[in-house]
Amino acid sequence: MTTPALTVHGLNKSFGSLVVANDIELALPQGERHALIGPNGAGKTTLINLMTGMLTPDGGQILLGDADISRLPPDLRVKRGLVRTFQINSLFPHLSALEAVTLAIGERRGIAPTWWRALPVYRDAIEEAYAILVSLRLGHVCTRPTRELAYGQQRLLEIALALATRPHVLLLDEPAAGVPRDESAELFSAIAGLSKDISILFIEHDMNVVFRFASRIIVMVGGRILVEGTPAEIAADRQVREVYLGKRHHV
């Protein structure tokens, strides 16, 4: 058995008496697509914040491949290949899409500290940025400032920025949040089409999407992992139906 792409051991975090992460155990095998589901306030985004280093855990371990990254600052975790997107667009409003993606590529390639050479010298980096944008069908709007892009295009740019860092593990926090249903299917097929070298953990509320794209599903409730299993197992789980799916969902 090969080492999982991402492993979390005994991760804990509380704010005062509120436990937001309670002894989290998690393993994401290479090339898999797992979904993280759970009601609002279950601690899904918090878990991403903990894994990416935006929050400091009270205890526990985060391994990327074999390497313990628990103590690395967020930017170095990204450099190692653990990358996230944001549920609420976190973009660069006045940069064009092309500039924003080039920026991320510049940081990855280590050319960002260079101040004595003009950016257009780095043709490769710019061409790579453009190729990423074209692959996500943003090529035709790449010179527009980010704030002028349609909301759905901004969601795609979120993913483009993450891809520009060449992730090994991608944590997608509700990539289709706020996107109409038909567009959301399109967005997820773009995600499904990503290279199998990238292991993906995504948070999503739309059960149709989850059951279609995830090979395994992790259910979180109240800062704990309630149950983990294949879509069929989760659909059949009585506990899950009670606390999360409720009676409205017929899956």
Next chain:
Amino acid sequence: MTPASPAFAPQAYLQAQTRWHAIELVFWLSCLLPFVLFPNYLVLASQIAITALFALSLDLILGYAGIVSLGHAAFFGLGAYSAGLLAKHGWGEPLSGLVLGALVAAFVGYVSSFVIARFRHLTLIMITLGFGLLLHELANKAHWLTGGADGLQGVRMWPLLGTFTFDLWGYTAYAYSLLVLFAVFLVTRRLINSPFGLSLRGIRENPVRMPAIGAPSAAHIRKIYTLSAAIAGIAGALLAQTTETVSLETLSFQRSADVLVILVLGGAGRLYGGFVGAIIFMVARDRFSGVTPQYWYFGIGVLLIAVVMFLPNGILGGLARLAASWRSKAT
């Protein structure tokens, strides 16, 4: 060539954005006009050039990296006193004085940048303000070194490059200040259009996202803050050398506030914003203070309010918007 066309070349597109505009050449050529048109105002012109250089240094951190400072005069004053003291104590060669001013300011800038890189917004304003006031008070108390409130007297400059003496009318002073401004501007322009410049704009646009794309924001901030301090130091050194004196005012809160006003007037983050602001501010000060020496700032205040209300991106920002709307009408 639009992005929709299959022949769209992203690299050529970005290159075109960094090209020199004709209006830039016009601007720099018109900087030579005072030599012919206003030979009686060369001293003022030289002070405008120095102020513009100081504003450019603030623009690097405020306009490009989004780091607010209300104490930038600290570096201006450090540069001024370093160059002034060097000349006073027997070494009046101007260019080495500039280098010393830049180095001293850069050193203090580098040390303080470790604190600066950790904070933002109001906290940053308070820290820079406090730091500026502290340095001002230190210079005031160190009478033996700085001359305190009397200012540093006895600064004697040698001729520039061993040839050009600093004359009473300001010919050498203006030529010198303008050349230094232009040289620093060229470096700054390159920096803004570099990968580093893009990363700075990233920090300004979204400091939270930067670490999530693998960017070491704090390291970037330390670097630009040090560089900005060095340029402010050069500006201060220029003032000390061209006026052959250093007053306590070079370190004052007023100077920090003025340069902020200048940048907001002209337009922050626009490379030429500080220049436009400096010209308006300094000429207004020269004109108004002749009429009402006590209340000349009143006019600046009215102008500032008008600009902030109607042109939130400064005068240059307003002009750019105007030009863009003309262009879209033309097509």
